Amino acid sequence: MTVLSKAKELVLPLPVALVTCRAKEKDTSTDNIVPLAWVGIVEYSPPMVDIVIGKGKYSERVISNRKEFGLCIATVDMMEKVDRCGLVHGDKVDKFKMTGFTKLEATKIDVSLIKECPISLECIVKDTIPVETHKIFIAEVVCTHVDERFIGESGEIKAEEMNILCYGNGSYWMLGKKLEKLFYTKE
Numbered sequence: 001m002t003v004l005s006k007a008k009e010l011v012l013p014l015p016v017a018l019v020t021c022r023a024k025e026k027d028t029s030t031d032n033i034v035p036l037a038w039v040g041i042v043e044y045s046p047p048m049v050d051i052v053i054g055k056g057k058y059s060e061r062v063i064s065n066r067k068e069f070g071l072c073i074a075t076v077d078m079m080e081k082v083d084r085c086g087l088v089h090g091d092k093v094d095k096f097k098m099t100g101f102t103k104l105e106a107t108k109i110d111v112s113l114i115k116e117c118p119i120s121l122e123c124i125v126k127d128t129i130p131v132e133t134h135k136i137f138i139a140e141v142v143c144t145h146v147d148e149r150f151i152g153e154s155g156e157i158k159a160e161e162m163n164i165l166c167y168g169n170g171s172y173w174m175l176g177k178k179l180e181k182l183f184y185t186k187e
């Protein structure tokens with residue numbers, strides 16, 4: 001093994017999420033999209049996630065203020081739009097208009113979700129933790145949307161058919177194939 005001269009946060013792959021937020025209450029013209037890869041799960045019951053955004057970024061300010069966001073999982077065919085959203089800022093560019101993504105109004109929070117995403121979570125911020133240059137938002141998932149095309153006959157979620165987009169080590173990735181089920185080695 002080589003020990004790198006500088007420690008690096010090499011956790012990969014990560015999902016690519018399109019996080020949505022709304023700057024002004026009930027004003028859909030202030031909807032924004034920010035692609036984020038520093039995203040994770042922090043609790044099972046109640047379901048909770050975390051997202052990490054650079055301090056001072058437009059969406060960091062909006063989410064700090066409004067305390068809610070949509071977390072929409074991106075797919076491989078969205079890669080170019082995802083990349084473009086990561087190069088511009090919501091206070092200058094309407095990213096829904098720029099990408100042509102369809103707005104799907106959330107049911108429990110005042111935010112637009114993205115209809116084209118196979119999974120969208122409605123999230124309410126419960127805690128924020130500032131670190132050096134970023135802010136961690138810890139949020140409860142209050143509603144989960146899954147595109148019905150990916151729900152099987154017995155209600156199972158067919159994630160292997162979603163073609164989810166991933167990020168790692170400075171590049172985009174796609175998943176290979178589903179292997180065994182979790183804990184398949186249990187006797």
Ligand SMILES: Cc1cc2nc3c(=O)[nH]c(=O)nc-3n(C[C@H](O)[C@H](O)[C@H](O)COP(=O)(O)O)c2cc1C
Binds near residue numbers: 039057058
């Ligand atoms: C695939 C991808 C992943 C990204 N992940 C993060 C992230 O986890 N945290 C972050 O602060 N910025 C991340 N960015 C950069 C932001 O998306 C970018 O700074 C964006 O322009 C901020 O938008 P806003 O100004 O509308 O808030 C990522 C960009 C891309 C394309």
